Amino acid sequence: MDYISLMDKALEARKKSYSPYSHFCVGAALLCKNGKVYTGCNIENAAYTPTNCAERTAIFKAVSEGEREFEAIAIVGGKENEPGGFCVPCGVCRQVIAEFCDKDFKIVLGSADGITVYTLDDLLPHSFDKSNL
Numbered sequence: 001m002d003y004i005s006l007m008d009k010a011l012e013a014r015k016k017s018y019s020p021y022s023h024f025c026v027g028a029a030l031l032c033k034n035g036k037v038y039t040g041c042n043i044e045n046a047a048y049t050p051t052n053c054a055e056r057t058a059i060f061k062a063v064s065e066g067e068r069e070f071e072a073i074a075i076v077g078g079k080e081n082e083p084g085g086f087c088v089p090c091g092v093c094r095q096v097i098a099e100f101c102d103k104d105f106k107i108v109l110g111s112a113d114g115i116t117v118y119t120l121d122d123l124l125p126h127s128f129d130k131s132n133l
């Protein structure tokens with residue numbers, strides 16, 4: 001699947017965002033190496049800390065279905081009632097991505113002129129991961 005289509009799925013997933021506290025809606029679409037796509041949105045909580053980011057929702061859905069091989073994730077976010085735009089993954093999500101993905105895993109972000117593609121190594125250099133244990 002091309003990354004524009006993956007971003008379209010992230011935009012669709014963003015519509016499901018449950019974010020009554022921040023009013024910041026995020027969608028993600030995770031492309032497996034076998035071609036399957038798992039989507040996710042952010043899911044907030046009145047106690048705040050149980051909040052799950054869109055990226056982790058997508059990754060945990062995929063891993064819980066037996067997937068372990070990932071090629072790319074598209075992420076889009078923005079304020080409620082505004083079109084989705086550039087939204088970098090938080091540090092926790094970068095660490096979760098690093099658990100399952102190689103350094104050349106692609107992180108596709110929305111931008112004014114479409115998409116910008118980063119690698120995991122761009123966004124989380126010198127990461128602590130299973131190779132350190």
Ligand code: THU
Nearest residue numbers: 022024026042053054088089090
């Ligand atoms: N959020 C994500 O879903 N992904 C990120 O990587 C950044 C932050 C969510 C968490 C929270 O529901 C809202 O955006 C504001 O932080």
